[in-house]
Amino acid sequence: MDASEGHVVARIGKPHALRGEVTVQLHTDDPESRFVPGVVFDTRAEAGSGVPRQLTLATSRVHRGIWLLGFEGIPDRTGAESLRGTRLLLADPEAMDEADDEGWYEEDLVGLTARTPAGEVIGEVTALEIGGAQDRLVLRRPDGEEALVPFVEAIVTEVDPSVGRLVVDPPPGLLDLDAKGE
Template identity: 65%
Template sequence: MSIVLARIGKPHGLRGEVTVQLHTDEPERRFALGEVLDTEAAQGSGVPRQLTIRSTRVHNGTWLLAFEEIPDRTGAEGLRGARLVLEEAAAATDPDEEAWSEDDLLGLQVRDPAGEVLGEVTGLEIGPAQDRLVIELTDGVTAYVPFVEALVPTIAEDHVVVDAPPGLFDLYREAGE
């Protein structure tokens, strides 16, 4: 099992840079120069199993990475959709990394900040802008909550706390009618 650090997006420029959608709170550390990262990509895509960070920068709020193994835009285009991952064993040895895999979250009880049971975690969607918890509410409705600390401030061994904005779950109930 691995933990997704980022998903590679489109190429940027001619020298092999790519945009990335971050899934880590520590991009400066995870994407340091010379860092070797494992990849996950579609079978037969030609994406190397590992990529070495050649450069990192932020351009207009978007993280751009370049890799030693990818010299140009053509190579960068081939990386689109691949994930940069950290093996779970490596993450377990890193006490600073707060990363959660879908397996860690499935079946956890969902509570509001007052402790009232709202439902159960049934999935984790890796999205283009951010990840979302998939929750089956106690009335059987499926709802989605952005998996960010502001809305999911606590993850415990047997539950998560979801501090949803007023009316969020009502939107899903109304859509199901």
């Protein structure tokens, strides 16, 4: 499988302790079934980073609410540090559960045009930030500024990748927060 394909299930963060474990930012609603030792993930990393095309999960655990993963062949903190920023992709798309159809992956959202219910363009999705309480869409506004929009059904009322758009019904002031001092 080409590592540019597949669905991102996590993004590797900083190393944890000395034994090669890393923290991860989750991009899946079902980490318990995704992070099982022996699972092989395709990777997406910076060109020339030296990150292997695939990583095999050796250990997984939750520590203080944060998922920690260890991989075969990554025995120490130095090796773990080299993985920072790497995206883990589901190596076998056939293994996806039906339940995952209810969620959105970052690659499904990036590039979509964000519009109000009235059709006004308010920006383009450039990223999805995964948060503890809720996820946030990162929008590049028409003026070039960045805005964060809580990715909740009450605000993002429609997502339609087939036509390249999503509908954002922002509460008053949400998109004006960055306009301080104007």
